[in-house]
Amino acid sequence: MRVFVTGTAGFIGFHLARRLLTLGHEVDGYDGMTPYYDPRLKEARRAILLRANGYHDTTAMLEDMPALTAAAGRAAPDVIVHLAAQAGVRYSLENPRAYVESNLVGTFNVLEIARMLEPRHLLIASTSSVYGASPTVPFYEDDRTDHPMTLYAASKKAGEVMAHSYAHLWSTPTTMFRFFTVYGPWGRPDMAPLKFVDAIESGRTIDIYNHGDMSRDFTYVDDLVEAIVRLMDCVPQRDAGDPSVSPQAPFRVVNIGRGAPAPLLDFIDTIERTLGKKAVRNYLPMQKGDVPRTFASADLLERLTGYRPQTSVEEGVKALVEWYREYCAKNGPLQL
Secondary structure (H helix, E strand, C coil): CCEEEECCCCCCHHHHHHHHHHCCEEEEEECCCCCCCHHHHHHHHHHHHCCCEEEEEEEEECCHHHHHHHHHHHCCCCEEEEECCCCEEEEEECHHHEEEEEEHHHHHHHHHHHHHHHHHHHEEEEEHHHHHHCCCCCEEECCCCCCCCCHHHHHHHHHHHHHHHHEEEEEEEEEEEEEEECCCCCCCCCCCHHHHHHHHHHCCCCEHHHHHEECCEEEHHHHHHHHHHHHHHHCCCCCCCCCCCCCCCEEEEECCCCCEEEEEHHHCCCCCCHHHHCCCEECCCCCCCCCCCCCEECCCHHHHHHCCCCCCCCHHHHHHHHHHHHHHHHHCCCCC
């Protein structure tokens, strides 16, 4: 297939593009190369992809509709996977406008591209943050998601709603995935797993919010990519009798999470054991906009694809630490 992927210099987009290329697909990437976190990491990911046969990319912002239109038109994709976004829950408290421009305007532009090009499947990244601080666990796709805790979560929820309307109006088969705390090699240095590894390795203090009384459904990146690749072939069809598909549109939402949340303090303990070093811990109150837990139901994902994420925290942290040490040995310390 020909696949147009936004966000290919990002953490998940890089892993997905690399996997698609190994499967023999042609991939056209699109990324703004923004300096939200260490741009050297993005450049290193991009350099690996550019060495692969069948990969082409464009550097431009989602908000640049002429550039996006031209890039997607050249790609003539069978499938579009929209992963690019302004990420980060905490950064949305500092720079909310970036989320409006990227996650609202950018997603609208991708929807317009899909309307014009009519791919056989449009897949868009959402987030577990749309569930807010729901006390009912696990989180199921048909739970109410009307109480976002941050503008980041609100912008991703808005993307889901916009995508449903386009699926209804233009019959664009659309799947939204809700990701749960993705981590692994080539990860984002603004996220806790890699921040913790870097700080503990360097002897710096780590901040632990809500005094550590939190849990996360940590999902290893290779498991996430496997789920996305399988979902590409699960094209939602209206009136097919599938209760996971909207009655008004060829549209569905699918959680991608392991369904086995780990207490935050246990996760930190695992990093300590893997590094062979103890963390210097700074316990703090709950941070504004944060939630006490995330917990995916992976039942729908397994029903659709026959697959459920399996990588244990111990295996995932080991792979993260090995990559981190190799990367820093070659490139110097990460810029956090």
